Amino acid sequence: MRVSATLVSAMETFDVLVIGGGPAGYVAAIRASQLGLKTACVDAFTRDGKPSLGGTCLNVGCIPSKAMLDSSEKFEMITHEATEHGIQVQGATVDLSKTLARKKGVVDKLTSGIAYLFKKNKVTSYYGLGQLLRQDGDAWIVSVSQEGAADTEVKAKNVIVATGSNPRELPLAPFGGNVVENSGALAFEQVPGKLGVIGAGVIGLELGSVWRRLGAQVTILEAMPSFLAAADDAVAKEALKQFQKQGLNFHFGVNISRVEQTSAGVSVTYAENGQETTAQFDKLIISIGRVPNTGGLGAQNVGLALDERGFVKVDPHYRTNLSGVYAIGDVIGGAMLAHKAEEEGVALAEMIAGQAGHVNYDVIPWVIYTSPEIAWAGLTEKAAKERGLNVRTGQFPFSANGRALGHGDPRGFVKVIADAQTDKILGVHMIGPNVSELIGETVAVMEFGGSSEDLGRTIHAHPTLSEVVKEAALAVEKHAIHM
Ligand code: FAD
Ligand code: NAI
Numbered sequence: 001m002r003v004s005a006t007l008v009s010a011m012e013t014f015d016v017l018v019i020g021g022g023p024a025g026y027v028a029a030i031r032a033s034q035l036g037l038k039t040a041c042v043d044a045f046t047r048d049g050k051p052s053l054g055g056t057c058l059n060v061g062c063i064p065s066k067a068m069l070d071s072s073e074k075f076e077m078i079t080h081e082a083t084e085h086g087i088q089v090q091g092a093t094v095d096l097s098k099t100l101a102r103k104k105g106v107v108d109k110l111t112s113g114i115a116y117l118f119k120k121n122k123v124t125s126y127y128g129l130g131q132l133l134r135q136d137g138d139a140w141i142v143s144v145s146q147e148g149a150a151d152t153e154v155k156a157k158n159v160i161v162a163t164g165s166n167p168r169e170l171p172l173a174p175f176g177g178n179v180v181e182n183s184g185a186l187a188f189e190q191v192p193g194k195l196g197v198i199g200a201g202v203i204g205l206e207l208g209s210v211w212r213r214l215g216a217q218v219t220i221l222e223a224m225p226s227f228l229a230a231a232d233d234a235v236a237k238e239a240l241k242q243f244q245k246q247g248l249n250f251h252f253g254v255n256i257s258r259v260e261q262t263s264a265g266v267s268v269t270y271a272e273n274g275q276e277t278t279a280q281f282d283k284l285i286i287s288i289g290r291v292p293n294t295g296g297l298g299a300q301n302v303g304l305a306l307d308e309r310g311f312v313k314v315d316p317h318y319r320t321n322l323s324g325v326y327a328i329g330d331v332i333g334g335a336m337l338a339h340k341a342e343e344e345g346v347a348l349a350e351m352i353a354g355q356a357g358h359v360n361y362d363v364i365p366w367v368i369y370t371s372p373e374i375a376w377a378g379l380t381e382k383a384a385k386e387r388g389l390n391v392r393t394g395q396f397p398f399s400a401n402g403r404a405l406g407h408g409d410p411r412g413f414v415k416v417i418a419d420a421q422t423d424k425i426l427g428v429h430m431i432g433p434n435v436s437e438l439i440g441e442t443v444a445v446m447e448f449g450g451s452s453e454d455l456g457r458t459i460h461a462h463p464t465l466s467e468v469v470k471e472a473a474l475a476v477e478k479h480a481i482h483m
Pocket of ligand 2: 336
């Protein structure tokens with residue numbers, strides 16, 4: 001039963017109501033509250049039948065995937081790499097139920113942490129589906145509905161849409177049974193003998209790596225003739241070499257024509273170089289990108305403008321076409337990354353509070369948590385040249401670094417791309433051990449408009465992996481020391 005309009009006008013009015021409790025939404029809510037705005041957040045996500053804040057990232061994305069990557073990497077280390085260090089381990093096995101329970105523990109801790117942060121920051125939390133209903137004076141009325149309970153209506157002067165994204169379905173292979181998206185692929189109760197993956201993007205590479213390390217035979221089917229289009233060509237080339245060496249089986253330029261669920265699993269028919277093949281898998285992961293999630297929002301009823309691909313249209317201040325309604329995160333497109341979503345949350349909260357929020361879209365780090373890891377920020381060499389820029393590049397391998405050799409993981413390199421005239425760093429691209437952590441330093445230098453000389457003249461502790469970053473910067477001027 002709905003509360004009447006008269007009663008709604010009498011109800012408390014929030015300064016900000018955020019719809020969606022993922023990285024964009026929960027961060028916007030916390031920041032808005034820190035700035036003295038009376039804030040609420042409504043989120044509909046459930047895990048194991050219970051409300052769970054944190055959105056895709058904490059529940060079925062960034063966090064559980066990294067927990068599984070770490071567990072599987074430890075297993076790979078023990079079974080394949082320990083002997084190199086003189087460590088003999090016999091009969092190592094994986095108890096997958098414990099691996100999954102550990103992953104759940106990590107997720108539980110972090111999602112309940114958001115609930116704690118909401119309490120601490122006095123953000124009012126609603127559970128249910130938030131739907132834009134109508135304007136009431138200069139405020140909006142949003143209904144919050146949950147199955148089996150009466151709708152609640154919430155009034156707010158500013159509404160932030162942060163409803164995120166959903167996995168893109170392949171029309172000829174709807175999700176269900178042995179055809180899974182990210183949630184299903186993070187929860188197989190047994191290691192599949194044969195695992196098919198459609199899409200050699202970030203999810204395909206990360207989750208394909210997890211299950212290969214745990215014992216699956218993994219085949220990745222990719223429509224494009226190559227992969228990692230956004231990474232520097234040198235990094236993509238090295239990544240393919242390393243992944244193939246590990247046993248990931250890639251097919252590029254494929255055209256999938258049929259996917260059938262059988263009693264034995266899933267059969268996939270695809271054409272490659274004009275030849276049709278049918279492959280049998282126990283499980284099939286579909287990871288072909290993500291689509292904006294505006295389904296439950298009431299966008300049509302209130303006339304919220306979406307673009308041709310369904311993303312909420314916003315201006316540079318995250319304003320939609322509806323006065324007082326803003327949108328951030330995956331639902332507005334761009335890089336579908338948690339840290340991009342979070343920065344938009346902070347920037348928008350600050351703008352609503354009358355401050356000058358800002359996101360620097362030129363320096364967003366990307367990290368792929370495979371082994372070796374891949375990370376980059378800024379332009380690739382090719383993209384810089386396409387923009388008509390003259391560039392100089394410096395590259396330095398981990399194989400010439402003492403710490404990497406000590407670790408027993410000297411794969412990969414760091415490549416710095418600088419403007420030939422000004423020496424300003426335009427991009428940094430890495431593949432190698434722990435580059436997820438090394439990219440941060442270069443992002444900070446780029447954020448301040450730093451040069452390769454700035455990076456090369458900065459003292460880096462010895463022996464550390466970070467010396468490879470310094471040496472790559474020195475290599476721009478052709479005076480790396482250890483090469
Ligand atoms: P979401 O996290 O999707 O949150 C949106 C929330 O809104 C959800 O809780 C949803 O239930 C809720 N919602 C939707 N509609 C309504 C409604 N009408 N009413 C109420 N609530 C609603 N990014 C990284 O940066 N690093 C990584 O390592 C990484 N790994 C990933 C791994 C996987 C497997 C996947 C799938 C994604 C990964 N991502 C990663 C991407 C990252 O998860 C997203 O970019 C990020 O979650 C986007 O945040 P968001 O707040 O915009 O949306
Ligand atoms: P993606 O966009 O990274 O890759 C999709 C791949 O599928 C592309 O290579 C594309 O060419 C291919 N493809 C599309 N249609 C196809 C078809 N019909 N047949 C075969 N191949 C096809 O998308 P993915 O992997 O689903 O991930 C979604 C997003 O989630 C990422 O883009 C990223 O934003 C985010 N993410 C980020 C992570 C990180 O930061 N480490 C980890 C995982 C996801």
